Amino acid sequence: MSAFRQKQPIRANALAVGLLALPLVALTVAAVAGVLHFFAGLPWDVALVAGAILGPTDPVAFLTVARRLGVSPRLVGLLDGENLLNDFTPLVIYALELLMRCYRAHSRLPTPR
Numbered sequence: 001m002s003a004f005r006q007k008q009p010i011r012a013n014a015l016a017v018g019l020l021a022l023p024l025v026a027l028t029v030a031a032v033a034g035v036l037h038f039f040a041g042l043p044w045d046v047a048l049v050a051g052a053i054l055g056p057t058d059p060v061a062f063l064t065v066a067r068r069l070g071v072s073p074r075l076v077g078l079l080d081g082e083n084l085l086n087d088f089t090p091l092v093i094y095a096l097e098l099l100m101r102c103y104r105a106h107s108r109l110p111t112p113r
Helices: 007-012 014-040 044-054 060-069 073-105
Strands: none
Touching: 014 044, 014 073, 044 073, 060 073
């Protein structure tokens, strides 16, 4: 059952879904960007874009197994909702970083090193 068909469990767990997805995905994106910046030598803006692309996880395999094993519907709904935000959060980070990169290219702001 898709998260789009499970509106009630996702709404009931909105705070938990938000606390799981948003900070943890942002932390993962920052960690990947930090590794790429310090170990691969990429500039911060490029490392953040790459972190936004590479950082989020996809729990589809876990959700399939959890449903087959009969895991509680609340937990499955929670992870299904978190999966929706897992896809959304890095797209916002990616778009904001590209926007800042374009802004820096056409202004006198210094580029971070």
